[in-house]
Amino acid sequence: MSGEDELRRRLQELPGPAGRLDVDAVVERARKRRRPKVAAVTAAATGAGVLIVAPFVVPGLSPMSPSSTVMSEQGAGQEAAPEQEQAPAAGQDSGGDAGAAGAAQAAEACAIEDAEAAIGVDIAFEDDPGDGTADVAFTFLEDASFQVDGIGVALVERGTGRIIEAPDPADTAVDRLLGSGRHGSIEGEGGGTDGTVMLGVPLVLAAPVGCSGGSDHAAPAPLVWLTDASGAQRVVVGDPYRIG
Amino acid sequence: MAARWELVVAELVAERGDALVRYAMLLSGDEEEARDMVQDALAATFGRLRNGFEVEQAEAYVRRAIANRFLDRARRGQRWRRIAPLVGERERLDSGSTLTGERLDMAARLQRLTPRERACIVLRYDEDRTVEQIATELGISAGAVKRYLSDALRKLRGILEREQGRLQREERAPGGLA
Structure with missing residues (x-):
């Protein structure tokens, strides 16, 4: 190297990439990272709406019994009609309950935050988790402190981060570990250079719940149950494991 | 209609995408790895950034995210240490013309830092x-x-x-x- 100019010339002569970036995939992944905040607001708003509306539509919920008030205002002739309509509606409800329960179970299992977006920590398997144990690396992109309650495996699509399969939160193996802090506490400073590797972690084996359709690009990703600094229990997913 | 931040992503990728991947390629020594790194950095950056950012500001964030990812992967990177010499060696063997060989040798030298x-x-x-x-x-x-x-x-x-x-x-x- 005859000098700095020569180095500059040689570096700048190096060719650029042959392929292009996939903008749609980037936007989709970024949307997914932004979505949990929107979902939380929506859920809170829906919950508030239910609390406000419930006393007017569910007779038993209000100590003031608004239903009788409404019916008396509408007259006795109209009282029977809502009751007749109530029977089939109740039947539908019981059928819908099972479906709703299943959907709620899947929704709970699949409502997993991306670790990097949620807590500013990059989490990755350092070796193949196929044998039930793995080294798990935590890299702090932002300052963070939390207690690790358990580590399992989710099936995630590479490139999009779409969760295909996740452990069932109703599984006793999952239930037992919540709040346990069995893997101790971790904390680090942000910036991407501070990190911790947990060696030989026995992974939580729980029944899986399907979240979305399969993919040719699916890979196991670390799913971490943790208790954050505020005491809240959270579930986050890290990066899909790359073989080779 | 696309959100404002989505338009910024599209503009950034169209105007600076190749430059970002090239930057990541020089760091990582591998185009596929570089593209993954840039896509990860873009998704993470725009997953966090609120509206109101222009392309230039967003690029600075993305570049920093690329550097962080690269240093992080390198620090963790058993995998990286395993494949880097192989990539360099294969490129050297494949080099054809003098100019191509010189460029590839330069890329291989970088990987030894x-x-x-x-x-x-x-x-x-x-x-x-x-x-x-x-x-x-x-x-x-x-x-x-x-x-x-x-x-x-x-x-x-x-x-x-x-x-x-x-x-x-x-x-x-x-x-x-x-």
Whole structure:
């Protein structure tokens, strides 16, 4: 190297990439990272709406019994009609309950935050988790402190981060570990250079719940149950494991 | 209608996508790895950024995210250490014309620097950043940047001298290149 100019010339002569970036995939992944905040607001708003509306539509919920008030205002002739309509509606409800329960179970299992977006920590398997144990690396992109309650495996699509399969939160193996802090506490400073590797972690084996359709690009990703600094229990997913 | 931030992503990728991947390629030494790194960095950056950012500001965030990812992967990177020499070797064997060979040899030489040295060299000599700008981008002191640059330049000179010495010995040897 005859000098700095020569180095500059040689570096700048190096060719650029042959392929292009996939903008749609980037936007989709970024949307997914932004979505949990929107979902939380929506859920809170829906919950508030239910609390406000419930006393007017569910007779038993209000100590003031608004239903009788409404019916008396509408007259006795109209009282029977809502009751007749109530029977089939109740039947539908019981059928819908099972479906709703299943959907709620899947929704709970699949409502997993991306670790990097949620807590500013990059989490990755350092070796193949196929044998039930793995080294798990935590890299702090932002300052963070939390207690690790358990580590399992989710099936995630590479490139999009779409969760295909996740452990069932109703599984006793999952239930037992919540709040346990069995893997101790971790904390680090942000910036991407501070990190911790947990060696030989026995992974939580729980029944899986399907979240979305399969993919040719699916890979196991670390799913971490943790208790954050505020005491809240959270579930986050890290990066899909790359073989080779 | 697409959100404002989505338009910024599209514009950034259209105008600066190749430059971002090239930057990541010089760091990682592998185009596929580089593209993954850039896509990850873009998704993470725009997953966090609120509206109101222009392309130039967003690019600065993405570049920092790329550097962080690269240094992080390198630090963790058993995998990286395993494949880097193989990539360099294969490229050298594949080199055809003199110009191509020289370019690929340069890429291989970069891979023999430590990750921080490489990042400093790429930012200083390929991206024409000042020492202070590099320090800010990598989150280290200006003194550390100078030290990394000095060490890297010394190593690159050493690598080149060894390569030239080997070439001269081959030329002098009976049945050599000459």
